[in-house]
């Protein structure tokens with residue numbers, strides 16, 4: 001095995017545990033995800049590596065090891081399948097299905113708010129994945145656009161296929177975890193439920209709150225609470241009423257506000273019983289908009305053949321799609337503050 005050097009670009013071309021690293025796909029709080037070639041099976045995989053600065057930190061190591069076990073335990077069409085995980089020469093890795101697509105953060109940055117049917121289709125798939133995790137008594141605890149992968153779907157009735165990923169913070173229901181655990185909040189606070197901020201026990205309804213924040217963002221281009229500093233943002237999650245989506249977007253009826261507000265309730269008992277219940281209520285509230293309708297521009301992506309992507313094809317060998325300027329935001333979109341990943 002060729003030993004990867006520290007630093008992201010130094011890994012390109014390196015061989016780790018039988019995978020050849022080809023290019024970076026993305027990075028979050030504690031890991032970098034690469035497109036890599038499985039040299040035994042000749043297929044393309046997504047190879048997630050714990051960032052070198054955390055490899056000597058026991059809390060991050062055990063969280064990373066737990067992530068692969070949690071994701072592998074849930075067999076669901078909207079959860080990225082894990083192939084294997086381990087440690088090779090001090091590098092902790094997870095090999096998983098390569099999703100040929102964009103994460104929702106990148107998609108929203110590129111497209112702005114999505115058509116209502118597309119936002120609903122994405123929400124239904126996320127809700128289904130989350131309910132499956134909750135049925136196993138697991139709480140994802142990091143539902144945000146950067147942890148949602150959007151691939152092209154199989155046909156015009158299913159234009160997108162969505163995967164929930166990154167179970168790095170997943171915990172058993174009712175665990176008491178606040179801001180004190182190492183690396184709890186390495187990213188954004190835009191999607192965090194009030195009970196987590198208050199250090200109260202969390203369960204699937206905390207994910208429902210985060211999902212509602214994500215759905216809000218897919219509809220209007222920004223999460224419900226935007227504040228100048230982090231403390232104000234934490235305060236807003238705990239005490240401020242969320243804004244009305246219908247006020248920013250006239251094609252959404254006021255009934256949808258009520259649904260979103262219930263999923264964003266400050267007290268978990270006031271939310272829906274499940275994520276799918278929330279999304280189905282939203283679907284009912286938007287009435288005519290339904291699930292059929294235009295898809296976001298995923299035309300430059302190859303359709304996912306079965307789960308994730310056609311493993312025989314390697315996107316790295318394709319020409320880069322032509323760079324197009326982002327579309328003008330529609331009049332109703334309002335000012336959009338972009339949150340960090």
Ligand SMILES: Nc1ncnc2c1ncn2[C@@H]1O[C@H](COP(=O)(O)OP(=O)(O)O)[C@@H](O)[C@H]1O
Nearest residue numbers: 026027028029030031033046098099103146166
């Ligand atoms: N299976 C995958 N296929 C393609 N890209 C992926 C895959 N998993 C993750 N990514 C990309 O890598 C980014 C970071 O992955 P993530 O698992 O969220 O890492 P972190 O734990 O560091 O947040 C994602 O936002 C996405 O862009």
Ligand SMILES: [Mg+2]
Nearest residue numbers: 028146147166
């Ligand atoms: Mg992530």
